[in-house]
Amino acid sequence: MADTSTSTGTSDLRPEDEVARICADLIRIDSSNYGDGSGPGERKAAEYVMGELTEVGLDPVLLESESGRANVMVRLEGADTSRPGLVVHGHLDVVPANAADWQVDPFGAEERDGCVWGRGAVDMKDMDAMIVAAIRDLARTGAKPARTTTFCFFADEEAGGTKGSHWAVEQHPEWFEGASEAVSEVGGYSVTVPRRDGAGEQRAYLLQTAEKGIAWLRLTARGRAGHGSVPNDENAVVRLAEAIARISAHPWPRRYVASVQGLLDGLSDLTGITHDTDDAALERLLEAIPGAAGFVRGTLRDTANFTMLDAGYKHNVIPQTASANLDCRFLPGHEDELMSTVQRLAGEFVDVEVLHRDIALEAPFEGSLVDAMKDSLLSEDPDAAVLPYCLSGGTDNKALQLLGITGYGFAPLRLPADLLFAPMFHGIDERVPVESLRFGARVLRTFLDRA
Incomplete structure (x- = not known):
């Protein structure tokens, strides 16, 4: 040396x-x-x-x-x-x-x-x-x-x-x-x-034992090109917008994997705030950790968020295709369910392409x-x-x-x-x-x- x-x-x-x-x-x-x-x-x-x-x-x-x-x-x-x-x-x-x-x-x-x-x-x-x-x-x-x-x-x-x-x-x-x-x-x-006995505060370190999987997808709607002044019931932009609305409105079910359950139970033990009675109780518990609440909310269910849009090339031209990028994150064991749900919600006129996929x-x-x-x-x-x-x-x-x-x-x-x-x-x-x-x-x- x-x-x-x-x-x-x-x-x-x-x-x-x-x-x-x-x-x-x-x-x-x-x-x-x-x-x-x-x-x-x-x-x-x-x-x-x-x-x-x-x-x-x-x-x-x-x-x-x-x-x-x-x-x-x-x-x-x-x-x-x-x-x-x-x-x-x-x-x-x-x-x-x-x-x-x-x-x-x-x-x-x-x-x-x-x-x-x-x-x-x-x-x-x-x-x-x-x-x-x-x-x-x-x-x-x-x-x-x-x-x-x-x-x-x-x-x-x-x-x-x-x-x-x-x-x-x-x-x-x-x-x-x-x-x-x-x-x-x-x-x-x-x-x-806050401590459950009201006597001051308690530090807790969050040791990462799990992480969600990734599916970066591109949705491409197919339609009929045409003049912007002519009615068109096969408008790719509309089909894409409808698919975006369906996916964004989908109520992904809440499911706790072991690491999430362990975190919530541990926080409840420290603070005395229950989390398993209703949504309001869970929110009260998450409000106790404002510095990490966003990350924790993201692990309560699978998620699908649109991040990019691309459609059209001139104001008076209805394009043949329109696309959007979708950032999906799935909990361990949920990959197949998430992919099939997105495909179903996208609809028959929208193709789903995988740009990047990685495991939970x-x-x-x-x-x-x-x-x-x-x-x-x-x-x-x-x-x-x-x-x-x-x-x-x-x-x-x-x-x-x-x-x-x-x-x-x-x-x-x-x-x-x-x-x-x-x-x-x-x-x-x-x-x-x-x-x-x-x-x-x-x-x-x-x-x-x-x-």
Whole structure:
């Protein structure tokens, strides 16, 4: 192991001492993913990560799926090589940001009000920074993680991972050989709820044990082209509008998967607010977690939301076709039902095309890895609770599941009670408290010792 004390400035530098710097550095690198092949790509961010790891004597590998779409891998041998390996991963791309909508430059990484602001501060350059800081600490100290651990920084997560995690799983499965479990983004952050006895508040950390599947669909209505002044009962625009209205009005039934039921029951135990009597009771419970309520609402049922429209080319021409893009998210075990429901509601004159489809996941809220995550959080926040949680979106854990690797969300952050955290995912004025980053760096480093 190389002696890096001169390059870091001190031999006893801790992960929490440099995590905010690393997060800010990453935010300043624009790695926006527009989903259409345009944008700067992840190469510069990947090169930055490579530099941080090579500086401490490691030999990471940069793999491009195509020019500019870069992934970084490094593996550290575990203290117990007889155990299955672990994958700890993040993604380096971010969704685009319109600077005019923000209070600050979204790629300026300005520190204001105790927070680092910028695109990726929440999704997920904060966690990338925690991972880099933890790896650097392991390398500097010569310590080994509990299990042989492959650390990955993927491209393209924000467009489904086809040039990132899915590409790596298909083209370089050797990097994941021997691994049984993985941890990545979104879960592990705190919410603050009122105590059932009325004596103050209680923090609870939401450990992600499930995530919904994805079906990105394009609906194309077929009709008869014609002059805009002539009545037309085969108007493709009308047929599409009718299909949109049917799908949007469909009452998707509420069904609780195990992780959602566990979360709601746990919140009820902490707050004393029941959730299983009627809709009003459930809403009262969700109002107790305003920072995460939107994500939780998205896991109570399957969803189908229209996001894009495309029809026509001249004001006085009725087009032959009209199309719309539909973002569907289905709970574990619900994929076939959702697809057949959309097809039925679309109707006979509307074709349904799958643009991107990925699996739903659900993992047990038990076992040694879950215990290590809980213990690591409680070592820093002993009075807190840890609850299971289903993500309404998706992560790169989907790709790893294709290799039989069970994934969890664990980006640990102790958050201020009044910070509306979850709405900042893909939102404006994205920011993360510096103290939350420091907390997360400590917890993640402890977790690697215990996993």
